[in-house]
Amino acid sequence: MENISIQQFKKEYVKKFEQLYAYRYDEGSSREHFVALGELVRNYYMNNWKSTIDEYKEKETKQVFYFSMEFLPGRMLKSNLLNLDILPVVEEGLRELGLDLDEVSMGEADPALGNGGLGRLASCFMDSIASTGLAGHGNGIRYQYGLFKQKFIDGYQVELPENWLRNGNVWEVRKENKAVIVRFGGQVYMDTDEEGNLYPRYENTKNILAVPYDVPQIGYHNGIVNNLRLWSAEIPYGEEYLFRTEEERDEVKQITEVLYPDDSNYEGRLLRLRQEYFFSSAGVQSIIRYFKTLDEDWSLLPDKIAIHINDTHPALVVPELMRILIDEEELTWDQAWEITKKTISYTNHTILQEAMERWPIDMLEHLLPRIYHIIAEINRRHIEKKIPLYGEELTYRTTIIEDGQVKMANLAIIGSHSINGVAKLHTNILINETLHDFYLMYPNKFNNKTNGITQRRWVQLSNPGLTSLLDDVIGTDWKSNPEELILLKAHVDNSELLNRLEAVKLENKKRFAKYVKDEMGIEIDPNAIFDVQIKRLHAYKRQLLNVLHILDRYSQIKENPDIDIPKRVFIFGAKAAPSYHYAKQIIKLINAVADLVNNDTDIKDLIKIVFVENYGVSLAELIIPAADISEQISLAGKEASGTSNMKLMANGALTMATMDGATIEIYDYVGKENIYIFGLKNNDVKKYHQNQSYNSRNIYEGNASIKRVLNMLVDGSIPGIYHEGQDIFNSLVKFNDEYFLLKDFDSYIQAHKQADKDYQDREKWNRMALLNVANSGPFSSDYTILRYADEIWKIEPQVENLISSYTPVKEV
Numbered sequence: 001m002e003n004i005s006i007q008q009f010k011k012e013y014v015k016k017f018e019q020l021y022a023y024r025y026d027e028g029s030s031r032e033h034f035v036a037l038g039e040l041v042r043n044y045y046m047n048n049w050k051s052t053i054d055e056y057k058e059k060e061t062k063q064v065f066y067f068s069m070e071f072l073p074g075r076m077l078k079s080n081l082l083n084l085d086i087l088p089v090v091e092e093g094l095r096e097l098g099l100d101l102d103e104v105s106m107g108e109a110d111p112a113l114g115n116g117g118l119g120r121l122a123s124c125f126m127d128s129i130a131s132t133g134l135a136g137h138g139n140g141i142r143y144q145y146g147l148f149k150q151k152f153i154d155g156y157q158v159e160l161p162e163n164w165l166r167n168g169n170v171w172e173v174r175k176e177n178k179a180v181i182v183r184f185g186g187q188v189y190m191d192t193d194e195e196g197n198l199y200p201r202y203e204n205t206k207n208i209l210a211v212p213y214d215v216p217q218i219g220y221h222n223g224i225v226n227n228l229r230l231w232s233a234e235i236p237y238g239e240e241y242l243f244r245t246e247e248e249r250d251e252v253k254q255i256t257e258v259l260y261p262d263d264s265n266y267e268g269r270l271l272r273l274r275q276e277y278f279f280s281s282a283g284v285q286s287i288i289r290y291f292k293t294l295d296e297d298w299s300l301l302p303d304k305i306a307i308h309i310n311d312t313h314p315a316l317v318v319p320e321l322m323r324i325l326i327d328e329e330e331l332t333w334d335q336a337w338e339i340t341k342k343t344i345s346y347t348n349h350t351i352l353q354e355a356m357e358r359w360p361i362d363m364l365e366h367l368l369p370r371i372y373h374i375i376a377e378i379n380r381r382h383i384e385k386k387i388p389l390y391g392e393e394l395t396y397r398t399t400i401i402e403d404g405q406v407k408m409a410n411l412a413i414i415g416s417h418s419i420n421g422v423a424k425l426h427t428n429i430l431i432n433e434t435l436h437d438f439y440l441m442y443p444n445k446f447n448n449k450t451n452g453i454t455q456r457r458w459v460q461l462s463n464p465g466l467t468s469l470l471d472d473v474i475g476t477d478w479k480s481n482p483e484e485l486i487l488l489k490a491h492v493d494n495s496e497l498l499n500r501l502e503a504v505k506l507e508n509k510k511r512f513a514k515y516v517k518d519e520m521g522i523e524i525d526p527n528a529i530f531d532v533q534i535k536r537l538h539a540y541k542r543q544l545l546n547v548l549h550i551l552d553r554y555s556q557i558k559e560n561p562d563i564d565i566p567k568r569v570f571i572f573g574a575k576a577a578p579s580y581h582y583a584k585q586i587i588k589l590i591n592a593v594a595d596l597v598n599n600d601t602d603i604k605d606l607i608k609i610v611f612v613e614n615y616g617v618s619l620a621e622l623i624i625p626a627a628d629i630s631e632q633i634s635l636a637g638k639e640a641s642g643t644s645n646m647k648l649m650a651n652g653a654l655t656m657a658t659m660d661g662a663t664i665e666i667y668d669y670v671g672k673e674n675i676y677i678f679g680l681k682n683n684d685v686k687k688y689h690q691n692q693s694y695n696s697r698n699i700y701e702g703n704a705s706i707k708r709v710l711n712m713l714v715d716g717s718i719p720g721i722y723h724e725g726q727d728i729f730n731s732l733v734k735f736n737d738e739y740f741l742l743k744d745f746d747s748y749i750q751a752h753k754q755a756d757k758d759y760q761d762r763e764k765w766n767r768m769a770l771l772n773v774a775n776s777g778p779f780s781s782d783y784t785i786l787r788y789a790d791e792i793w794k795i796e797p798q799v800e801n802l803i804s805s806y807t808p809v810k811e812v
């Protein structure tokens with residue numbers, strides 16, 4: 001945007017505030033200041049938003065639409081200011097008015113429209129698409145209630161509704177005139193029209209109005225503003241009389257009322273299926289409406305439009321696009337099928353069987369009769385075509401419909417031209433194991449796109465201290481080209497710089513310590529090691545292994561009070577799905593151990609445990625810059641990629657990790673001297689499974705430290721966990737420890753001992769931290785997104801590309 005002076009900003013701001021509230025600006029609350037500032041900032045991007053969209057249309061630029069059931073953007077004020085290049089002016093202007101931007105920023109609600117990594121990835125991608133100058137937009141759901149607000153009561157997780165829209169949303173624009181109708185239920189018959197053509201006739205359908213709310217996605221210093229379109233369900237105008245009962249009206253509202261709180265877990269419920277079809281259909285309809293304004297031949301659709309589906313939640317775009325092309329635009333099946341496959345691409349996010357979407361035929365057929373017909377026909381033709389080529393056995397292992405269920409991953413693979421995993425190991429597991437049958441049929445569809453994160457939010461905004469250090473030492477080019485961070489490497493022996501890096505970290509730790517003191521009343525020492533595990537609570541992520549380490553350390557200190565180890569603060573942030581009993585038991589355990597340890601004076605503060613309530617993007621922004629150790633300790637082969645590993649690395653935390661997900665690639669970049677690796681490898685785990693040779697009870701019986709720690713779960717050492725302790729003990733000993741915690745325990749403890757030792761050598765530690773920052777550039781989502789654009793979507797940046805060093809890499 002054009003330059004704005006501090007003077008001018010102040011004038012405009014005061015005017016805007018007083019126009020909105022009719023009293024002096026210095027009487028306003030931070031919420032009111034946020035609204036006023038947001039309203040003003042809108043004026044600064046509205047022209048660019050319009051001209052960006054107009055230009056794509058005028059030039060008929062190919063555009064990608066990223067369909068995701070979740071977006072987890074975090075607060076948008078500062079990010080918008082940063083990308084508009086007015087952050088310093090606004091900050092200074094507010095200061096001169098006696099206001100603090102950070103406080104004003106707290107007036108914004110954090111839109112938790114996602115569960116965790118998958119939703120956050122979608123938001124990093126939105127930022128990177130706009131910032132690298134790509135024509136791309138998001139498509140999702142405008143949930144009235146985001147992910148539940150987490151509270152701990154007596155150490156147990158309690159879920160409260162998250163009414164994030166209570167005070168409105170300054171960034172969104174409701175576009176009633178762009179609404180579309182989405183049809184559910186009823187019956188479909190094939191009928192013939194006057195000319196004797198077959199067409200599907202719908203009867204007794206429930207028609208729901210999908211109203212889009214558009215949210216700007218502002219590119220970094222490039223004038224581009226793309227669109228995130230979130231759909232809301234309403235009763236169609238003039239059809240209120242068709243929804244007579246309260247129940248019928250509620251059913252409509254419910255569609256976009258609340259986000260399902262399950263992460264890496266499949267919920268086979270009708271409302272979820274409604275949500276999935278609702279935003280898939282609305283998104284495809286609005287894309288088709290746009291394409292028709294271009295007045296091009298249908299065969300050119302894949303040259304103008306790419307549709308990407310983030311996991312299988314939007315996989316119904318495949319039959320929905322087929323439906324529109326065949327039923328409404330009257331293309332032949334073969335024409336429609338070619339177009340559909342060429343347009344759609346798919347990202348797989350998990351190999352966990354419990355997360356794979358499968359819908360009962362009955363449910364799908366009842367809710368979406370025509371869509372089910374089309375899926376059945378896709379399946380029939382797939383079988384007919386593949387049997388002669390691959391035989392019955394292989395072909396029947398790849399069908400979409402099996403055992404009364406519709407397998408969404410199979411639909412997504414068959415109906416698209418590209419399927420990617422999200423880290424090298426994950427993609428290799430898909431190719432060689434999980435989806436091997438499909439790989440034999442379609443080797444060219446498979447590719448890897450390792451996830452990424454945006455340094456704009458995760459370094460520039462959340463770690464201003466590190467940002468100005470980097471600017472001073474290597475200049476500012478890293479901000480538009482993060483691989484430039486490697487220039488830091490030349491300074492690895494500059495002890496003055498290393499001290500400065502340590503000072504920045506210490507400031508960030510003090511900032512977090514203040515939050516912990518104010519919010520939780522726990523006193524933590526900023527000089528202690530801040531050991532951080534922040535992610536959804538899931539058995540495969542093994543927060544429990546972290547707890548076992550804490551209990552072992554606690555026992556050692558009790559036994560030997562003069563032990564010479566640095567202080568540690570164990571920091572947890574994690575929500576559990578409300579129905580995930582075991583995960584909630586682990587939350588209770590962590591809180592119980594925290595109560596025990598934090599209040600035991602024998603420990604002399606050598607251990608503190610901080611389990612923050614309601615972990616989300618805003619807390620991540622506070623914790624990550626303060627982290628010394630990044631816990632990435634999933635059982636090898638289970639974490640598809642991970643992205644908190646990348647955010648923490650970029651902020652100078654050292655990674656404590658198994659060889660899993662993208663952490664393997666972090667290891668490849670930083671080198672083995674600058675990371676703590678422990679535990680089984682994927683192949684080791686595979687062998688144990690093949691030979692069925694794992695026996696956790698033997699380990700328990702034969703390993704004195706493990707026995708001591710596990711016994712604490714059941715012998716009353718930890719007050720308040722009678723049932724939880726017993727259940728968790730049983731999962732580890734009686735039910736053979738599904739995630740191999742006991743097997744990895746010793747090497748985990750060893751790795752932590754090494755970290756204790758290294759931390760006491762401040763220079764060594766700081767050097768390792770510096771090398772982590774220096775090697776974090778390749779994990780920028782800007783590069784990830786340029787690979788998607790180049791290799792999958794076939795679209796090119798619309799502005800002069802600031803990222804000069806991007807080289808397409810052929811992986812897998």
Ligand SMILES: *Cc1c(COP(=O)(O)O)cnc(C)c1O
Binds near residue numbers: 116118620
């Ligand atoms: C990055 C992020 C995640 C993903 O963390 P993983 O450790 O990769 O699972 C989850 N939640 C939030 C709020 C995040 O910012």
